[in-house]
C-alpha cells in the first residue's frame with residue numbers, strides 16, 4: 001500500500017488532462033512536499049500530457065538581447081539596471097553580429113528568433129531590425145519589448161514579426177515601476193491584432209507565494225498564450241534580491257508541471273529557462289538558447305557568460321527524449 005499516492009492528489013491528476021484544474025487545486029499541488037511520491041506523480045502526469053500533445057517536438061527559440069544600457073526603469077531582479085551598476089555604457093550589438101548569431105542558430109535547427117530590447121530602446125529601431133532580418137532568415141520573428149498600442153502592434157506585423165513575448169512579471173508594480181494593468185492591455189493588443197502571445201511565469205524566487213504564481217499561470221491560460229512555462233530568477237552578483245535566495249532546478253520543474261496542467265490544451269509548447277533537464281521530464285519541451293544581453297548576466301554578451309547555445313539545448317533535448325529535428329508547433 002506504501003506505493004499509493006494520496007487520493008485527493010490522485011483525483012486532481014486523473015481529471016487534469018480532460019477537465020483541467022482549478023486555482024485551488026493548482027495551489028495544493030505547489031504546496032506538496034518536493035520529494036514526495038505525489039510530486040513525482042505530478043511531474044509524470046505533466047510530462048505524459050506534453051508528449052501526447054506536442055508530438056515529442058523539442059523546441060529551441062533563439063533569444064537575442066539586442067542592446068544593453070544602464071536601464072532607468074530599475075526592475076529589481078534585472079542586471080541591466082542603472083542601480084545594479086554593472087553596465088555603465090550603452091551597447092547595441094551591430095546588425096552583422098545579430099545576423100551571424102541568427103544564421104548560425106537557423107543552420108543548427110532553431111525554430112524561432114526572439115529579439116529582446118531594454119525598456120527604453122526606440123521601437124522604430126526594433127521595427128527596422130525585424131524588417132532587415134526578415135529579408136535574410138526563414139526563422140519566425142518574435143518581439144520582446146515595452147508595452148505597445150494597437151497601431152504599434154500592426155507595425156510589428158508589417159515589419160515581419162509573427163509573435164511577441166510579454167510577461168506580467170512576478171512582483172510587477174512592486175519590484176518594477178510598471179503597471180500590471182498596462183502589461184495586460186498590451187497582451188490584449190497582441191490578441192486583437194493577431195500577434196501570437198508568448199509568455200512565461202517569471203522570474204520566480206523562493207519568496208513568491210502559491211497564490212501569486214497561480215494568478216499568473218491562469219492569466220496565461222485566459223489570454224491563450226502560445227506557450228507559458230516557468231523561469232526562475234537568477235541573482236546576479238550584488239542583486240537586491242540576493243537576500244531571498246534562488247529556487248533550484250527541481251523546484252522549478254515542480255512549477256513547470258503545475259503550469260502545464262493549468263494550461264491544458266491551450267498551448268503549442270511549454271517553456272523553461274534557463275535550460276536544464278529536470279523540467280524536460282515535467283512537462284516542458286521548449287528552451288531558449290541565448291546571445292547578446294541578458295538580465296541574468298554580468299557579461300555584456302551572455303553567449304560568453306551563462307547562456308547555453310543551441311547545440312547544448314539540442315543535446316539536453318536528446319538526453320530527455322525530445323526530438324529537436326521535428327517541425328515547430330508554435331508558428
Ligand code: SF4
Pocket residue numbers: 071072073074075078079080081117118119120176295
Ligand atoms: S527588466 Fe527590462 S525594463 Fe526592467 S530594468 Fe531590466 S531592461 Fe529595464
